[in-house]
Amino acid sequence: MNKLQNLGRALMLPVAVLPAAAILVGFGSWFENLLGWDLIGDYLQTAGLAILDNLGMLFAVGIAIGLSRDKHGSAALSGIVGFLVVSNILSIDSVASLQGIDSDGVNEAFDENENVFIGILTGIISAQMYNRFGHVKLPDALSFFSGKRLAPIMSAVAMALTAVVLLFVWPIVFSWLVAFGTTISDLGATGAGFMASLTVCLFQQVCTTL
Numbered sequence: 087m088n089k090l091q092n093l094g095r096a097l098m099l100p101v102a103v104l105p106a107a108a109i110l111v112g113f114g115s116w117f118e119n120l121l122g123w124d125l126i127g128d129y130l131q132t133a134g135l136a137i138l139d140n141l142g143m144l145f146a147v148g149i150a151i152g153l154s155r156d157k158h159g160s161a162a163l164s165g166i167v168g169f170l171v172v173s174n175i176l177s178i179d180s181v182a183s184l185q186g187i188d189s190d191g192v193n194e195a196f197d198e199n200e201n202v203f204i205g206i207l208t209g210i211i212s213a214q215m216y217n218r219f220g221h222v223k224l225p226d227a228l229s230f231f232s233g234k235r236l237a238p239i240m241s242a243v244a245m246a247l248t249a250v251v252l253l254f255v256w257p258i259v260f261s262w263l264v265a266f267g268t269t270i271s272d273l274g275a276t277g278a279g280f281m282a283s284l285t286v287c288l289f290q291q292v293c294t295t296l
Contacts (some may be wrong), residue, residue: 096152
């Protein structure tokens with residue numbers, strides 16, 4: 087339970103960015119659709135989508151910082167490095183090359199390899215790498231890479247190994263997530279109410295731990 091509470095606190099950091107994206111996209115849509123100011127509307131929506139299109143990385147960085155012992159910048163760097171490694175390994179072209187098939191035959195799950203789920207997983211692993219290796223001292227010949235400089239390196243190694251597992255597991259998890267989302271959507275207002283209630287309960291649980 088303590089670990090889940092810590093994760094909940096860490097999630098608050100990237101979640102706090104979402105209102106900015108919503109405001110930018112909302113005002114952009116308002117300017118474009120109601121006032122006909124397409125240039126300003128496109129400008130604001132582009133700014134907001136810059137956040138929404140990179141939520142995976144934001145969650146990786148935010149959780150890596152939130153779960154690290156001393157909230158050092160090296161933890162954030164570990165999150166970025168880990169996310170870049172796993173997202174590039176699981177890109178369509180990379181998966182096609184690894185599997186020896188055409189890119190058209192790659193599972194559709196790998197179209198969504200830069201999502202929040204991957205970001206959360208990366209953030210958790212990167213934080214663990216920072217907490218484990220952030221104070222390790224290497225032999226004198228390698229002393230430059232000791233301590234906090236070692237954390238991003240180990241995060242890259244850990245996520246490279248994790249990507250091997252995700253090559254086989256991620257399509258299964260992705261299909262479960264899609265099925266769950268489709269089921270909730272098909273429930274209409276009932277599904278929306280369920281998700282709203284679940285979100286409120288989770289938010290209240292997190293707030294009580296802060």
